[in-house]
Amino acid sequence: MIGIGQESMNKLIILDRDGVINEDSDAYIKTLDEWIPLPGSIDAIARLSRAGYTVVVATNQSGIARGYFDVATLDAMHERMGELVRAAGGEMGKVFYCPHGPDDGCDCRKPAPGLIDQIVTEYGDVTGAPLIGDSLRDLEAGVARGCQPVLVLTGKGAKTQDKGLPTALGHVDVYDSLADFTDHILKD
Known part of the structure; x- marks a missing residue:
């Protein structure tokens, strides 16, 4: 496990949303009722926050461009x-999202790094910060x-x-879940 730990300089952790924090669906998460946290994910974010990490989200949300749901x-x-x-005793950093469809030619839809650039603008250097995702594009x-x-x-x-x-x-650390990652990074 390289580059991740309490010694991380900026103590920033970047999370994808669907499939990392909440359940994913090939039919898209279109309503508040469909947004269901994965077991242990909310507590994991709160634990990271309490340990001094800033946890932000970078998520593609093409359902907006597709008309499946709106920004509200x-x-x-x-x-x-x-x-x-x-409620779990932590704080969430900012959520950065790409509202565009796959053919819109934007620079923010992952795998393009535009969302990460927005995080750099808001939080500073992200070099070495863990980016936790469930897909190659993340x-x-x-x-x-x-x-x-x-x-x-x-x-x-x-x-x-x-x-x-x-x-x-390069080297990719693999964990069963966000909770498993959090157990590892906070074990010391």
């Missing part, structure tokens, strides 16, 4: 996430800006691992 619904999901983390976006890629096997993570990870990513 997305904001309600993120407000619920923040409320749950606060990891590629982080690696493009010097983040340490971390794959969780929740969501699409097991399928991503089964397909094989390209050597261009």
Whole structure:
């Protein structure tokens, strides 16, 4: 396990949302009722926050461009996430999202690094910061800006691992879940 631990300089952790924090769906998470946290994920974020980490989210949300839900619904999901983390004794950093569709040609839809660039603008250097995702595009976006890629096997993570990870990513730590990652990083 390289580059991740209490010695991390900026103590920033970047999370994908669907499949890492909450259940994922090929039919999209379209309503507040469909936004269901994965077991242990909210507590994991709260624990990281209490340990001094700033936890932010970088998420593709093409359901907006596709007309499946609107920004107000997305904001309600993120407000619920923040409320749950606060109730568990932690604080959530900012949520960065790409509202564009796959053919819109934006620079913020992962694997493009635009969301990571927005995080740099808001929080500073992300070099070495863990970027935790369940898909190859999450990891590629982080690696493009010097983040340490971390794959969780929740969501699409097991399928991503089964397909094989390209050597261009460098070393990728793999954990069963966000809770498992948090247990590891906070074990000392």
